[in-house]
Amino acid sequence: MGEPLLELRDMTVTYHTGRGPVPAVRGVDLVVDTGQTVGLAGESGCGKSTVALAVLRLLPTTARLGGKVLLNGEDVVAMKWGRLRAVRWASASVVFQGAMHALNPVRPVGEQLAEPILLHGGAGANTVSSRVGDLLEQVGLPARRARAYPHELSGGQRQRVMIAMALACDPQLIIADEPTTALDVMVQAQVLDLVSRLVSELGIGLMMISHDLSVLASTCQRLAVMYAGRIIEQGPARQVLQAPAHPYTKALSAAFPTIGDPESRLAPRGLPGDPPDPSALPPGCPFHPRCPSAFADCVDTDVALRPVDTGRSAACLLEVRP
Amino acid sequence: MIGPVSTALAPDLAPPTTPGGRGGGTVRHLATKLGGAVVSLLMVIVLGFFLFRVLPGDPVKTITRGAPVGPQQLAALRHELGLDKPIAAQFVDYLAQLARGDLGESYQFRVPVSTLIGERIGPTVLLVGVATALAILVGLWLGTRAAWRRGSRFDRISTGVALLLWSAPTFWLGLVLLTVTGNLFPSQGLINPNTPAGFLPQTLDLLHHLTLPCLTLVAVLYAQYLLVMRSSLLEEMNADYLVTAKAKGLRDDLVRRRHAVPNAMLPTVTLIFLNLGLVVSGAVTVETVFSWPGLGLLTYQALQGPDLPLLQGLFVVLAGAVLVMNLIAELLYQVIDPRVRAT
Amino acid sequence: MSTPSPTAIAWQRRRAAVGRVWQEFLSDRGGLFGLAALSLIVALAVFAPLLSDASGLDPTHATGRPLEAPSGHFLLGTDNLGRSVLLQVWWGARISLLVGVLATLVSVGIGTLVGVAAAHFGGWTSAVLMRFTDFFLVLPSLVLAIALSTVLNRGIFAIVLAVGVTSWPSTARLVRAQTLAVESRPYIERAWALGAGHVHVIIRHVLPAVAALVFANTTLTVANSIIAESTLSFLGLGDPNAASWGEMLNAALGSGAVTYGAWWYLLPPGLAIALVVLAFMLAGRALETVLNPRLRER
Ligand SMILES: Nc1ncnc2c1ncn2[C@@H]1O[C@H](COP(=O)(O)OP(=O)(O)OP(=O)(O)O)[C@@H](O)[C@H]1O
Ligand SMILES: [Mg+2]
Numbered sequence: 019m020g021e022p023l024l025e026l027r028d029m030t031v032t033y034h035t036g037r038g039p040v041p042a043v044r045g046v047d048l049v050v051d052t053g054q055t056v057g058l059a060g061e062s063g064c065g066k067s068t069v070a071l072a073v074l075r076l077l078p079t080t081a082r083l084g085g086k087v088l089l090n091g092e093d094v095v096a097m098k099w100g101r102l103r104a105v106r107w108a109s110a111s112v113v114f115q116g117a118m119h120a121l122n123p124v125r126p127v128g129e130q131l132a133e134p135i136l137l138h139g140g141a142g143a144n145t146v147s148s149r150v151g152d153l154l155e156q157v158g159l160p161a162r163r164a165r166a167y168p169h170e171l172s173g174g175q176r177q178r179v180m181i182a183m184a185l186a187c188d189p190q191l192i193i194a195d196e197p198t199t200a201l202d203v204m205v206q207a208q209v210l211d212l213v214s215r216l217v218s219e220l221g222i223g224l225m226m227i228s229h230d231l232s233v234l235a236s237t238c239q240r241l242a243v244m245y246a247g248r249i250i251e252q253g254p255a256r257q258v259l260q261a262p263a264h265p266y267t268k269a270l271s272a273a274f275p276t277i278g279d280p281e282s283r284l285a286p287r288g289l290p291g292d293p294p295d296p297s298a299l300p301p302g303c304p305f306h307p308r309c310p311s312a313f314a315d316c317v318d319t320d321v322a323l324r325p326v327d328t329g330r331s332a333a334c335l336l337e338v339r340p
Numbered sequence: 341m342i343g344p345v346s347t348a349l350a351p352d353l354a355p356p357t358t359p360g361g362r363g364g365g366t367v368r369h370l371a372t373k374l375g376g377a378v379v380s381l382l383m384v385i386v387l388g389f390f391l392f393r394v395l396p397g398d399p400v401k402t403i404t405r406g407a408p409v410g411p412q413q414l415a416a417l418r419h420e421l422g423l424d425k426p427i428a429a430q431f432v433d434y435l436a437q438l439a440r441g442d443l444g445e446s447y448q449f450r451v452p453v454s455t456l457i458g459e460r461i462g463p464t465v466l467l468v469g470v471a472t473a474l475a476i477l478v479g480l481w482l483g484t485r486a487a488w489r490r491g492s493r494f495d496r497i498s499t500g501v502a503l504l505l506w507s508a509p510t511f512w513l514g515l516v517l518l519t520v521t522g523n524l525f526p527s528q529g530l531i532n533p534n535t536p537a538g539f540l541p542q543t544l545d546l547l548h549h550l551t552l553p554c555l556t557l558v559a560v561l562y563a564q565y566l567l568v569m570r571s572s573l574l575e576e577m578n579a580d581y582l583v584t585a586k587a588k589g590l591r592d593d594l595v596r597r598r599h600a601v602p603n604a605m606l607p608t609v610t611l612i613f614l615n616l617g618l619v620v621s622g623a624v625t626v627e628t629v630f631s632w633p634g635l636g637l638l639t640y641q642a643l644q645g646p647d648l649p650l651l652q653g654l655f656v657v658l659a660g661a662v663l664v665m666n667l668i669a670e671l672l673y674q675v676i677d678p679r680v681r682a683t
Numbered sequence: 684m685s686t687p688s689p690t691a692i693a694w695q696r697r698r699a700a701v702g703r704v705w706q707e708f709l710s711d712r713g714g715l716f717g718l719a720a721l722s723l724i725v726a727l728a729v730f731a732p733l734l735s736d737a738s739g740l741d742p743t744h745a746t747g748r749p750l751e752a753p754s755g756h757f758l759l760g761t762d763n764l765g766r767s768v769l770l771q772v773w774w775g776a777r778i779s780l781l782v783g784v785l786a787t788l789v790s791v792g793i794g795t796l797v798g799v800a801a802a803h804f805g806g807w808t809s810a811v812l813m814r815f816t817d818f819f820l821v822l823p824s825l826v827l828a829i830a831l832s833t834v835l836n837r838g839i840f841a842i843v844l845a846v847g848v849t850s851w852p853s854t855a856r857l858v859r860a861q862t863l864a865v866e867s868r869p870y871i872e873r874a875w876a877l878g879a880g881h882v883h884v885i886i887r888h889v890l891p892a893v894a895a896l897v898f899a900n901t902t903l904t905v906a907n908s909i910i911a912e913s914t915l916s917f918l919g920l921g922d923p924n925a926a927s928w929g930e931m932l933n934a935a936l937g938s939g940a941v942t943y944g945a946w947w948y949l950l951p952p953g954l955a956i957a958l959v960v961l962a963f964m965l966a967g968r969a970l971e972t973v974l975n976p977r978l979r980e981r
Pocket of ligand 2: 195
């Protein structure tokens, strides 16, 4: 079984809006192996959620998806609708950003947990409620909470429900899009713990998305850093954090955002300027206007990701100059 | 009058914020609502009294407008109608009457107003009920399809037609229908006196008479349900939980049927009841055009006098009905939306 | 050059905002159609005395036979008194529009007053005013308008008053919400701190900020008022001498146009009402969408 669980090859996503095209993802290559946890980091608006949604083709109709998304070697982009529906949730599931809105507000959470199980034939109608109860207990909620409505649960509890839901059909891959944002520090740590434990117990591949490097540092084996719709550095998590190759990663890790600090989400401390607008990217390296070590060539060279070490790569001109 | 347009086009019926605690909260909430409704009803009564007894100055002059009557006759009439007492005393009398269910006597028909209203209420309920039910079915169905295929030709045409019909005055639509259908449908009344007795012929004849007025009301009413359902569903369609539903592998039509539509219906259900004011005014003109013997036609007849006690009674009854429907709408919302339902 | 004064900057910003709104409005096809139709109709109504001969409206000068079908001479046929239907519809626009606009002014005036007061003074005043508004909001307004125009002396002004007095609550709610939003902005706090009075804050800060949405709402209210006017006139509560479209329909019904099948007498006034109402509604809706980001396509 040589092929990876999930492989993105030159994935591009462009939103077509009334104000022209927005290239939100501009060629991303990423691999997640079975049982591996890969982190995807980056500032708000760099395209992380877009990548997550694109894996299961959940993007709005205004979005165009290009490249290849290989899930167990099968290209999701080319899948027929019927096959796609069968793959969704059964092979890969998503823990969405903001569980408050990702749950249907007017249905009991148990019903929403049972929905994919029934749909994918994971259990008969009579065993489904016990399965729902098991799932809830697995994430540390009493089984009777199945009757609760989302608004009757706390933020952390809702997030647990989302995680239980993601586990419902025993997928091989879970994509967790900022599973801990908007939770307070204590709860955040609990939820992260839970995710890591479940993933290692069940041997699931996990793609963990966050703007918060500290979250990823504690959970991921590999780390990819995104900027303006591209991965600008990736490698083993520890190495990337301790010896970043790209100036952007340097700035991110130097400013090591405190957990739960909403300010750090927008612009890491020590990094001047705003994240770029994807519909009007600067020429050359998109990071050059904010880069402390930018030089003349950065303005007109659009530099691609290239190896910097074993298993590591970065997209910066500095890294290839002697 | 056709209700607040902007509300119809962009309903601001976001669920009310969750009322405080549970258990005791529900009872308190219920009591507040009921209390509010009672206060409103009292205000209607006061307003009705003000409009028809105080504002006209001397009602006797209005009644006898144009008729050659001497001052003694006027005074006698005034005494007979209790209009020679001070206003405050008249108001107290009026309240006492109301408490006994007495709405006064019609100048024109010389029968108690309550009797008249009782006779006419059936046809109106029939007409308005059937028309509302049909309008809801048609409107919700078209609105759902239009929203789901936003921007399609179906969406553009159905929204356009709805807006056009909604812009036309109700009574005019009725007149046009009458002219266009020629003799296909009876132009007035509830039932033809020559219809043979028996359930089936009577019912068929009634339906025959009902067709045109009902169609007219539906034409005006369905637009609002369509537009509200459409915009409410469009709003709902941006909701993240629909992406979750899609991610679970649900077919598009199941996403719509199980998640989007039921949730979008919640504000629409409320609107159906809130809309009763609109239905009432629609009924006045439609009943007039088709001589449908209901409360609307009665209102028109009362206007001819003007028959002030009858108008006053109708005002209180119609406004009261709308207030009650509003109360029902609010209470219903508590029941159907778990976000505001306190268990 | 000296630096521009704060007021100048504010006005500049406001002008820029108007330009932006205008640009976005232009991209709404429905709104554009509405605006074009309205401009045309209003121009025709205003210049009717210059472009046509009002004497044709006088029954004694009628040149046609009663209920003549459309022909080259009378493009839309004649009414029961032999007058041109086309001419009547044309002149009827003046009255219908006038009543619609006047009623809207009354309604928006009351609504703005109540809304600003409810938001600005808060507390007890606000509670009472909002209770009052909610009460009028659910009251069947046609029934109330019928009541009012019955007891007032019949005529255009009774109708203006009846429609105006019954249709203000939605404006009041809108204005209140907007005022609350505006007054929570920091620059208002600053104005308070600098010792500005109620009147100053309301006139200089609140009203300019809420004006745009009120204006959008106004166009919708005109549409409502025109339908309401036609309904009241149709019920015989109007002024027979002020031949609005509703009054025309009332006359058509009274003269047996329906039984006679005189569609040319029946259709034009109603279509005119529908067209004007639709135009107001489309323009108002487009404007509201542009101004209210919450409604904007997401
Ligand atoms: N439906 C859409 N239409 C147009 N542009 C969009 C749409 N969704 C996202 N975008 C744009 O695409 C870019 C990437 O958005 P995305 O949601 O993927 O960012 P993100 O990295 O997940 O940010 P965050 O950390 O805030 O969640 C943003 O600039 C955003 O404005
Ligand atoms: Mg995101």
